[in-house]
Amino acid sequence: MIERFSLNQWTTRYWPLPDVVAGCAAAEVRGVGLWREPVAEYGLTRTAKLLREAGVRATSLCRGGFFTADGALADNRRAVEEAAELGAPVLVLVSGGLPGGSRDLDGARDRVADALAELAPYAGRYGVRLAIEPLHPMFCSDRCVVATLGQALELAAPHPPEQVGVVVDTYHLWWDPDAYRMIGRAGREDRLAIFQVADWTTPLPAGVLTGRGLLGDGCVELRRLRQAVDAAGYDGPIEVEIFNEELWAMPGPRVLALCLERFREHVLDG
């Protein structure tokens, strides 16, 4: 099952893109989760060529969304086009938080629904699947008003499953009393677009963004969640996506080796 392992690029944030791809190929890792900024920096066409030549595929592109920002829709259309050119089957959407100074949470959530209605057919034409990512509720005000898997499924419901799915990320939903029930529902409704893993550790750092733990360092039942996602019918890639200053300070190949080791130990069957 190690062939399902995919390295999300942000786990090795400062590892240059060609090195990530070469490093993955050398470690027989065949999937990477890409981010738009480093791809743009290296060049879109050039990145696509690099992947093809190395035999590494993009398992997802991070990220579209942030729908309350100016020009968001045009930018999201470009993100869809980029995913298509990279051969990434999934574009991860982080919805964005409340506009500055706003308290209108329902309104912000309505705008996400509106943006999806615009974007889904466009993604469909490019053969890219939008994946709504519920983020942990501690990000609700400033990053993502979509806070639970149940809410993501409600937002996906009006759209064909091949156009709109959801992200299941262990870091964001491990705490949810409805997590397993909603993973089952996501499977039945054919919405499981991508599965991401990171662990939960405390204390959280200031700003909380970079507090994610290496697999096995925290309290998340990673294997149980992976089994639940599998039981719901998902057999796609499993991206390791960890935002962590200590990992970012380490050499890329070392982080990749560590992630592979922990993935075997804590995510795969024992």
Place this chain on the structure above:
Amino acid sequence: MIERFSLNQWTTRYWPLPDVVAGCAAAEVRGVGLWREPVAEYGLTRTAKLLREAGVRATSLCRGGFFTADGALADNRRAVEEAAELGAPVLVLVSGGLPGGSRDLDGARDRVADALAELAPYAGRYGVRLAIEPLHPMFCSDRCVVATLGQALELAAPHPPEQVGVVVDTYHLWWDPDAYRMIGRAGREDRLAIFQVADWTTPLPAGVLTGRGLLGDGCVELRRLRQAVDAAGYDGPIEVEIFNEELWAMPGPRVLALCLERFREHVLDG
């Protein structure tokens, strides 16, 4: 409606207890939410007498819970007795997180249910109502495995409403897509034991415990939530409970005045 205002003692953490009571009386504030540690320091019987003489009542006692700790049940029985002696109608329960090194979230949640079954009849005999407090999911691992109002209501369900209710705290549940629906359900099931208000601001500080915002400084629809709780049939005290280093550094009377001003502006009808 200002008579519903209650100062939770932790908002003015370093204000000595007799000064809190005198300060409230001087400001015509008739309710305080007390904490066990400062009450124990000043003396339980002495605190009860102080309240009676000042004409200030305890709206709640914080807190019982932390059920996974050794000796938790005996300590919770003492907390019930203390609430009774103080005339506090409500004992707030923060369930506790996962035991050190554990990943068994379901198990920890089951132990909360077991502890409630032991404690509820005991509280009933003392005329004290237990109030299960769902904490924001960012506290799930280390402070409170009860993360949503819906989950708190499920835990309360086996017990008579006069023995077990729930806390609605705006800080902890403002993000929940089910918040308003669950407030309605809490009202129908007669579980609304106490209502607490604080605002949500970012960035969160390291450790996230002291990040609560002064009413009006953040993005929470405080008035709308207060109206929802009222519409669900709650007409009890509204405790202002804000953990915030800046407030803690200010003189108690100044904090109380500020809370009253913001309470009028952001919680009461405009």
